[in-house]
Amino acid sequence: MSGTLVGVGVGPGDPELLTVKGLRALTEADEVFVPVGDTGEVGRAEAVVRAHLGEEPGRLRRLLFALSDDEKARNASWERAARTVAAALSEGKRCAFATIGDPNVYSTFTYLARTVRGLLPGVEVETVPGIMAMQDLASRSGTVLTLGDEKLVLLPFTAGKEVLEDALRGFETVVCYKGGGRLREVLDAAERAGRMEGAVYGARLGMEGEEVVRAGEMVGREGTYLATVIFKDGGTL
Amino acid sequence: MSGTLVGVGVGPGDPELLTVKGLRALTEADEVFVPVGDTGEVGRAEAVVRAHLGEEPGRLRRLLFALSDDEKARNASWERAARTVAAALSEGKRCAFATIGDPNVYSTFTYLARTVRGLLPGVEVETVPGIMAMQDLASRSGTVLTLGDEKLVLLPFTAGKEVLEDALRGFETVVCYKGGGRLREVLDAAERAGRMEGAVYGARLGMEGEEVVRAGEMVGREGTYLATVIFKDGGTL
Numbered sequence: 001m002s003g004t005l006v007g008v009g010v011g012p013g014d015p016e017l018l019t020v021k022g023l024r025a026l027t028e029a030d031e032v033f034v035p036v037g038d039t040g041e042v043g044r045a046e047a048v049v050r051a052h053l054g055e056e057p058g059r060l061r062r063l064l065f066a067l068s069d070d071e072k073a074r075n076a077s078w079e080r081a082a083r084t085v086a087a088a089l090s091e092g093k094r095c096a097f098a099t100i101g102d103p104n105v106y107s108t109f110t111y112l113a114r115t116v117r118g119l120l121p122g123v124e125v126e127t128v129p130g131i132m133a134m135q136d137l138a139s140r141s142g143t144v145l146t147l148g149d150e151k152l153v154l155l156p157f158t159a160g161k162e163v164l165e166d167a168l169r170g171f172e173t174v175v176c177y178k179g180g181g182r183l184r185e186v187l188d189a190a191e192r193a194g195r196m197e198g199a200v201y202g203a204r205l206g207m208e209g210e211e212v213v214r215a216g217e218m219v220g221r222e223g224t225y226l227a228t229v230i231f232k233d234g235g236t237l
Numbered sequence: 238m239s240g241t242l243v244g245v246g247v248g249p250g251d252p253e254l255l256t257v258k259g260l261r262a263l264t265e266a267d268e269v270f271v272p273v274g275d276t277g278e279v280g281r282a283e284a285v286v287r288a289h290l291g292e293e294p295g296r297l298r299r300l301l302f303a304l305s306d307d308e309k310a311r312n313a314s315w316e317r318a319a320r321t322v323a324a325a326l327s328e329g330k331r332c333a334f335a336t337i338g339d340p341n342v343y344s345t346f347t348y349l350a351r352t353v354r355g356l357l358p359g360v361e362v363e364t365v366p367g368i369m370a371m372q373d374l375a376s377r378s379g380t381v382l383t384l385g386d387e388k389l390v391l392l393p394f395t396a397g398k399e400v401l402e403d404a405l406r407g408f409e410t411v412v413c414y415k416g417g418g419r420l421r422e423v424l425d426a427a428e429r430a431g432r433m434e435g436a437v438y439g440a441r442l443g444m445e446g447e448e449v450v451r452a453g454e455m456v457g458r459e460g461t462y463l464a465t466v467i468f469k470d471g472g473t474l
Binding site: 011014015016017018019020021023024102103104105106107110113114125126127128129130131132135136138139142143144145146147148149150151152153154155156158159160163167171237 | 248251252253254255256257258260261339340341342343344347350351362363364365366367368369372373375376379380381382383384385386387388389390391392393395396397400404408474
């Protein structure tokens with residue numbers, strides 16, 4: 001009998017945005033894995049976990065995910081992480097994996113769980129939802145995401161500039177992830193669609209160096225990769 | 238100096254899906270308001286609050302929202318609720334309003350806050366994000382909402398059948414709220430778009446009578462108004 005793998009969404013960064021269920025999942029796990037790498041994502045999940053569990057060196061285990069343009073190197077890194085988790089699972093342990101945001105929304109947890117399943121077919125996998133960056137940015141900026149019959153699109157800018165432009169034309173609310181590194185293109189698209197007025201930019205939400213500003217103030221500035229931009233005309237709470 | 242109004246998202250129904258921040262907001266508030274009415278929404282927010290705070294009759298206050306087809310009656314009910322909250326705020330109290338899901342996503346809190354602002358201009362309003370039904374359904378059904386460059390649409394079926402059909406044609410992930418009462422039309426649209434295979438239906442998530450099933454099993458059955466349907470081909474975790 002292998003153990004259970006639980007993907008725990010720990011929210012965008014503020015340790016208090018962890019759910020009671022997520023806290024219990026972390027507390028009850030035999031081992032708590034946190035991803036470590038060299039992206040902005042690094043350290044966020046670990047920081048939330050440490051804020052609640054303290055050091056507990058025996059239970060907290062760091063999984064290195066190499067960020068590399070070399071696909072082979074990336075895959076090898078995934079394989080290694082999955083093997084580490086699978087080894088603990090095959091001892092019947094309950095293993096939690098902490099991931100920022102929600103474990104079913106653009107999460108590294110999905111890749112990890114699928115790779116682990118390849119090694120341990122039939123292993124039980126659960127997830128605990130976590131607050132997403134778009135929700136935290138809406139809250140911190142006083143933006144109402146949707147009301148009445150309004151529709152929302154959530155997209156990563158990596159899907160393409162045209163995808164963002166189409167969404168800005170057809171939807172009351174558009175949330176753009178992963179566009180911080182190409183912020184000028186994101187804001188250009190917004191300008192052309194006449195959607196700058198109701199746009200807000202957020203980065204490092206709930207952490208030191210938090211930025212929550214009108215997107216217009218970001219014109220000419222650099223963003224960070226994990227930034228969130230919400231487009232919502234007249235969306236002030 | 239008037240007090241502060243805090244909209245607290247308490248999640249879809251499972252008391253454990255409240256965040257630590259939400260729990261603190263409820264605990265620290267001078268008064269905790271919960272909506273009471275005769276929709277399915279009724280009682281959910283109150284049940285989560287009571288699970289954490291117990292009875293505390295002095296601090297918990299129930300606000301009646303009459304469900305009526307008569308707009309005048311509805312508005313009168315809103316006005317009355319807002320006046321009750323505004324009275325507490327004008328005594329300088331910190332007032333929490335518990336709302337299911339997230340307070341910035343199709344939430345009664347938005348209407349309440351705007352009406353209160355009309356009565357007490359300049360009153361401070363804050364929100365605490367809450368887990369949304371789509372996140373809980375994804376978790377309970379083992380559905381990955383988005384990965385890589387995928388895009389998600391969240392829409393209420395009340396926006397129209399054509400809106401759902403368009404979304405099903407153009408987006409990898411479509412989440413349909415408020416379609417449970419017209420489930421046959423929702424599933425018809427899915428059939429025509431060839432999107433039944435990856436569709437899951439959820440109702441009363443985290444509560445007694447919870448239903449989490451493949452949407453195909455709902456053909457010919459009635460749904461409940463507050464149901465959630467996720468369309469995601471190949472979305473199994």
